[in-house]
Amino acid sequence: MRGPIAPPQVPLSVTRADAFVDLVYDSRDRLERRWPQLSQVDFLILDVPGSGPDDGPDAAADTETVPLGRVLPAAGGHRDRIVIYRRPVEIRTKSRDERAFLVHEVVVEQVAELLGLAPESVDPRYGQD
Numbered sequence: 001m002r003g004p005i006a007p008p009q010v011p012l013s014v015t016r017a018d019a020f021v022d023l024v025y026d027s028r029d030r031l032e033r034r035w036p037q038l039s040q041v042d043f044l045i046l047d048v049p050g051s052g053p054d055d056g057p058d059a060a061a062d063t064e065t066v067p068l069g070r071v072l073p074a075a076g077g078h079r080d081r082i083v084i085y086r087r088p089v090e091i092r093t094k095s096r097d098e099r100a101f102l103v104h105e106v107v108v109e110q111v112a113e114l115l116g117l118a119p120e121s122v123d124p125r126y127g128q129d
Contacts, residue, residue, distance in 0.1 A: 027107040042081045069106045071114045082110040
């Protein structure tokens with residue numbers, strides 16, 4: 001018998017990349033309830049810094065640390081964008097719960113930078129387990 005082991009709607013068929021995208025969008029949705037202006041921000045997920053067409057050489061300029069995310073201000077016909085880097089986040093986490101926590105922290109930090117606020121102002125639970 002050839003074909004997929006499980007139909008597409010079954011969790012077995014969800015790739016790691018798809019699960020990561022879901023975590024980012026879940027965080028965005030949580031924050032958007034409090035900050036409706038986030039509906040005008042594009043959230044992008046790239047594998048690593050420097051892998052996107054608009055993710056210039058300064059994305060990985062600091063050789064001592066690898067960024068987990070960054071803000072790309074509106075320019076060239078694009079809206080404000082928040083980029084989350086999947087592989088650096090995955091490497092720093094061991095479980096899905098840890099990954100969900102770190103993704104949310106990174107999203108909060110990037111939203112805070114975009115809005116010019118402290119992360120604790122964006123999400124009062126920032127930094128708490």
